[in-house]
Amino acid sequence: MKFPVLAGQTDLLLDQEVSGHSSSHLGFTMTFPDHVRPEHILSGIQAVVRGFAALRLRFSGSAERGYQQEIEPFDRHDLAVEFHDVSDAATAQQSRYVQNLLYQDAVSWDWDRIGVYRFVVIKLAERRYQLVVSLQQVAIDRASIVLVINALRSTVLSAARGDAPAAPADRYEAAVDEALLTPTAEASARRHWEGEFDLPDEAFAGCTEIPPARPRSHKAVIAGSDYDELKRTAASGPWGSSVVFLKRLLTAWQRYQPRTTLVDVFCTIRSETLAHQAGMFSTLRPIVVDLAGDAWRDKVTGRLIRAAAHQQVDSRQLRDLEVRRGVPRRPFPVFSYIDAFKPHSQSKQFDVVPTTRFFAPYALTRPVSLKVRDTGDAFAVVLQTNSATFSEAESTDLLGGLVGR
Structure with missing residues (x-):
């Protein structure tokens, strides 16, 4: 049965269709201890795919007609699992082989054949196996990554112990239904976004176009x-800390654009009902701020909370509204905040399964991208700046202001 997609899914589907991007790729490698055999890994994968409906999604539709999703029943779902043997290659060659697999998934993705995930079991040596994981963000958000990766570790290690892997608890379709807006709430959301862009025609005129360029990346821990x-x-x-970092970002950007600006905000603050649910429940939404003066500082908290409250509105209509209001090709900062989120208690057994995130090389088309994650005992801050827009010194100075140095 087909049912509606959420706003965050529409954002990514629109991006892939309009911009020609083939993939919203998230890649990982997981290296298992020597007692784990390929059949254990396969058994664990089967349990996770059976348990998380988001991994069995198929999307259809278009930007013109709208998008839909449907869940493939597990008994009719073709597992996207491959087995590769590179045990006769040197370690450096093995590493390059794995990185190339992930890179190819990042730049080219066969939606019809693969769906929203791909697993490749790599034989590194006679008793050493690695799992290469490719996931599509259109199916899961960044908070869901924790759920999926933890579930893979747990189910594979359970199978290796001789236990039957337990499928994760999941209520995907009900969670989507609960996230959809009622007609009254949708009308309120529409009024909110129309109000955000109720600006003079020249509000965004003359905004500097940002050339695609390699990002300068900086990391810090508070x-x-x-x-x-x-x-x-x-x-x-949870809003308090996110507002602090958003204000710091706006203060930094005010030096470069002391006028009306837009910030795309991606806030993942999970409700209790979604704490253990895998899916794309995060949404990128714009906040429009007039940086001419300091009056904006007293309005950021309310704007951020209202943007989150009204996020589930048709992304196609929101983008059309932006075009009508003269918003150029998004030469604005992007802000991502993930609240403290611990869906599972960390088990010591996970320490024996090193997991590495894959980052494909890409060009940044924004001036600034700020990502902040509250881990529960620290803030992990990742700043990326457009190298054609900011010098190394300016980039370092921006980081200092964002982390309070």
Whole structure:
């Protein structure tokens, strides 16, 4: 049965269709201990795919007609699992082989044949196996990654112990239905976004186009007393810390564009009902801010909360509204915040399965991208700046302002 897609899914489907991007790829490698055999890995994969309906999604439709999704029943689903043997190659060659697999998935994806995931079991040596994981963000958001990766570790290790892997608890279709707006809420959301762009015709005129360029990447961790102090002084609740970092980003951007600007905000603050649910429940939404002066500072919290409350509205109509209001090709910062999220208690058994994230080389088309994750005892901050727009010194200075140095 086909049912509606959520706003975050539509954002990515539109991007793939309009921009010609083939993939919203998330890649990982998982290296298992020597007692884990290929049949254990396959058994674990089967349990995870059976349990998480988001991994059995198929999407249809178009930007013009709208999009739909459907869940393939597990008994009619073709597992996208491959087995490759590179045990006769040197270690460096094996590493390049795995990286090339992930790179190819990042730049080219066969939606009709593969669906939203691909697993490749790699034989590195007689008793050493690695699992290469490719997931599509159109099916799962970044909070869901924790659920899927933890489930893979747990089910594979259970199978290796001789236990039957337990399928994760899942209620995907019900969760999607709960996230969809009622007609009244949808009308309210539509009024909100129309209000966001109720601006003079020249509001976005003359915005600087940002050339695609290699990103300058910076990472920082705010931990210990600095973390405790920031949590203490921020407003109570999960929104407090996100507002602090969003204000810091806007303050930095104000130096370069002291006028009306837009920030695309991607906030993942999971409700209790979604704490253990894999799916694409996060959404990228614009907040419009007039940086001429300091009056905007008193309005950021309300804008952020309202944007989150009204996020589930048809992305196609929102993009059309932006075009009518003269928004250019998104030469604006993007802000991503993930609240403290611990869907499973960390088990020591997971330490024996090293997991590595894959990052494909790409060109940044934004001036600034800021990602902040609250791990529960620290803030992990990742700043990327457009190298054609910011020098190394400017980029380093931006990072200092964002982490409070």
